[in-house]
Amino acid sequence: MLLPLPTDVSLPLYQRIAADYARAMAIGALQVGERMPSVREVMRRHQVSLSTALQMLRHLEAAGHLEARQRVGYFVRHAQGSALAPNSEPDLSQPVQGSDQAHFVGINEHISLLLEQGRQADVHTDIGGCTPPAGLFDHHYLNKVVAKLLREQPTLLVQGRSLLANQGNHPDFQQAMARRALASGIRVAPADVLATTGNSEAVALALAAVASPGDLVAVESPTYYGLLQVVESLQLQTLEIPCSPRTGMSIEALELAFQTQPRLKAVVVVPELQMPLGARMPDAHKARLVALCTAHGAALIEDDSYGLFVETEQPVKPLKAWDNASGHVIYCQAFNKSLAPGLRQGWMNGGRWHGRVQMLKFAQSRNTQTLGQLVVAEVLGSAVHQRSLAKLKQQLRDQREGMARLVARFFPLGTRLSLPPGGLCLWVELPDGFSSAALFAEALAQGIRIAPGSMFSNSGRYEHCLRLACTHPVSPAMEQACRTLGAMACRQLGQAARG
């Protein structure tokens, strides 16, 4: 096991530079046995002092990444396997893929079937689901907050926050969300904050508010399977827009779709750490995307639940920040992955459709539980949560890098993988001829659960891909599981097992 390499900006410079090199090793850009730059090169390249350069190299050595050879220099030590090429860019010359009727009816069943198989199996290593385990959260603090709230507001659980009380949206929660949104450039009045059960309910409400059965919804390709399910459950049809692993949804392809598809009523986008690719959409793209949807009168439904996980010093600007007047962006955010999975607390603002969203929410599930709202309002701005989130991000980063190393070491030659700048998973592309459905079944029989590529599209285009969760520590058991997966994949492709 390698020691974790922290990247928190509050950390010393030498540690941050070390983390960059560790990342290069993780994706195979620096291979085992390769010579590290000399101390002088490091000083020049990073414009640092001698002591910083030395500290950096010794830190990597102590962490097990390098070995020092007397009088020669530092060498990459850990067996990294071969280099991995980054995820492939989409082929924009291909026509945009819509879901035909057959797929439309089938995807929900296909996904449900896979989920059900995963549920029923006796799983010892779960690399399929992307919810961080309980151990990564500070439950002591959350429980204290609950106790405090019930002490201060003893009738909280028996208050029906009904009609007179703002449709179940607690004013403290609304205030907290509006303040938070403002900090990322979004102006939302507290009264226009609608509490939701996680993000799924928010996106489902948004879609139901703006589209009618038979209408088209543009989604990223590949996309989160939950979105494909909700689109189908509302009797809408998806139009899959190619997505770059670096920059997200192709604006050009979407533009073309608007020109040819009059029933295209909504676009659903995860602009930061797109699920499953981990892409971050550049600000210039965001501005164009908002302008494009506004020009076509379409709803741009933004899922901003992963923005919190971006590992950067720069402020992260949601799409909604570009939606200055027309209100075409519907903003959705949930805290189940970042604050407390058990609370399932989220919120949304429906932009120009907010009234309709409110009406639908009220008709279909009435009020959202109050306790969760108050816990989130209390916790979100706190220093304890800031520290806890920073720790969570660091841990996820270590785990992503660790998983990438295991993929590089054990997976077939020709496997591709980009290390995303944050988030909970890796998107792994295997060579043509590989079947992730077959791997899913074979692995499940051995107690290992993965998410096969076919779950992330109606198009059947990602059969050779799979999503690996990076939510669990890279333990010896995980190493063993990746070795097993890699050997199965190699066998499928007629390669010899590696690592």
Added chain:
Amino acid sequence: MLLPLPTDVSLPLYQRIAADYARAMAIGALQVGERMPSVREVMRRHQVSLSTALQMLRHLEAAGHLEARQRVGYFVRHAQGSALAPNSEPDLSQPVQGSDQAHFVGINEHISLLLEQGRQADVHTDIGGCTPPAGLFDHHYLNKVVAKLLREQPTLLVQGRSLLANQGNHPDFQQAMARRALASGIRVAPADVLATTGNSEAVALALAAVASPGDLVAVESPTYYGLLQVVESLQLQTLEIPCSPRTGMSIEALELAFQTQPRLKAVVVVPELQMPLGARMPDAHKARLVALCTAHGAALIEDDSYGLFVETEQPVKPLKAWDNASGHVIYCQAFNKSLAPGLRQGWMNGGRWHGRVQMLKFAQSRNTQTLGQLVVAEVLGSAVHQRSLAKLKQQLRDQREGMARLVARFFPLGTRLSLPPGGLCLWVELPDGFSSAALFAEALAQGIRIAPGSMFSNSGRYEHCLRLACTHPVSPAMEQACRTLGAMACRQLGQAARG
């Protein structure tokens, strides 16, 4: 103020008989100044001993209901106003009312507008909303249960009960609900218990699972406005089936509807304490209703949230108890009115459509929060809750009777009202020519909120009706509010103010 007259079966016989007389006074069947039966008559009529008969009469005297006139007997003392006729039975010769397109689009907006007006007004007396106030629940006990659960399962809030964990349905909750259902004659496997956010989500999921846009849904007339909203939000259309204030939905009218409406896919029924009428469907009707829906392959969606509030010694049997094999009954139950309004915890079993319901739930809102499930599982069978529920029912009964007395005293001549055998509200019918919409607006301007009859139907048939909540104590302020409402209504009808 009269003293409450308990009706709990554990109470002495004389108190129970006294309660029957008090009820007769409440609805005006026994009028002020009228002579009570003599001691001997009471002995004969109720087959009780002399001492019980005397105790009963003295109890009523002590409670302020009677005055004793020396050597003559007991006389009804409290000014009860005139007698109220019971609610009218529906006219079954009228054709069944479907929602035409205009109504279909409008009802949601109409209801939302009324709710919004109610929200924005400065309300001091709310007789509109039917959620019992916090004071009627035992919040100390609930808070203790939360503390205990978080002590025993400290990571509860940070556990994402995801794919592997039964789709967010906690096994303890499933067990508790299945056990509970069995006690009322329903056989449901724990694995087939689906946790929901209250009852609205359950009914919305049920409807989405069994009907497609354009399909017809039979509902009771009048019905809870939330149901009209959810039907419209799913782009379905309602067919209003006449409903008796005593026995609920007319099975004959429904039978006729099935013969003429091929797109009738679902029937939504509140068999016990129908909202707003308070009707209880006789068992024979229940059996016919289940058989009828089964024969037509339609879903019978049962909302059993009010069965808990029925004031009877007999066990209350849900419709689902008659659904032995075919699974055409979708059972829904929520505990927000009976256990903890703030938790919004409910559950459902989708019968033959359970798989589809699960899929929709998972697609549209994923898991239901765990804490609420565990609180309900822990509290529901407990002796503390049994006592607390009995107290709640007693209080609601006193309040219903108190409200009925105020209506009898202040409302226009010709007002009709049945005192339902349990529940949270009264359905008041005023003479023709009365406009509850006008009363709603006029009362709201004076800080009194009611629910006008037009909210409870697409048909415009209940403009002369209104629903009065009985969830608050009959305080002097409430008496004043009813006096004001009565005077407004009398003025509308050209009568002199009463009381």
